[in-house]
Amino acid sequence: MRLPRWMWEAMVRHAKEWAPLEACGLVGGRTGPGGGEALVFQPTPNEAASPVFYTVPPREILRFQRRLDEEGLELVAVFHSHPATPAYPSPTDVRLAFYPDAVYLILSLAAEPPVLRGFHIQDGAVREVPVEIEPS
Ligand SMILES: [Zn+2]
Incomplete structure (x- = not known):
């Protein structure tokens, strides 16, 4: 998945x-080969x-989906952070992965600089x- 540097910085x-x-x-x-191209990022509560679990509020998903429809884009990734563990899906992440076509982006703050996978x-x-983080 290709991701602009400003988006990586916003995620951090x-x-x-x-x-x-x-x-x-x-x-x-x-969408595209290799996970496609990331173009817009919506941080959510x-x-x-x-510290070990996340839930994107359903209203945020609906709102973002409307924005994507207007802009002719698709939901290509779901982002979350691991404040103290490596950037790898936890058993809960695997169990609650409801978007089989999306890339699950995980940012680990356990390393400096943070690791995004x-x-x-x-x-x-x-x-x-x-x-792949590209120059903005
Ligand atoms: Zn996780």
Whole structure:
């Protein structure tokens, strides 16, 4: 998945603001080989307000979906942070992965600089999608 540098920076900022709780958000763009292209990022509250769990509020998903429809884009990724653990899906992340076509972007604050990795999670199987951060 290709992702502009400003978006990576926005994700790091959002994750640090929410730490030690997990942060989350939604990413729109264009689908394509290798996870496609990330073009817009909507940071959202974590309704679960938990250090090990996240819930994107359903109203935020609806609102973002309307924006994407207007802009002719698609939901290409679901973002969340791991404040203290590696950038790899937890068993809960795998169990609650409701978007088989989306890339799950996980930003770990356990390292400095933070580590961002992407995964497809389909039927309980995790497959890495390389993330390429491009100059803005
Ligand atoms: Zn997670």
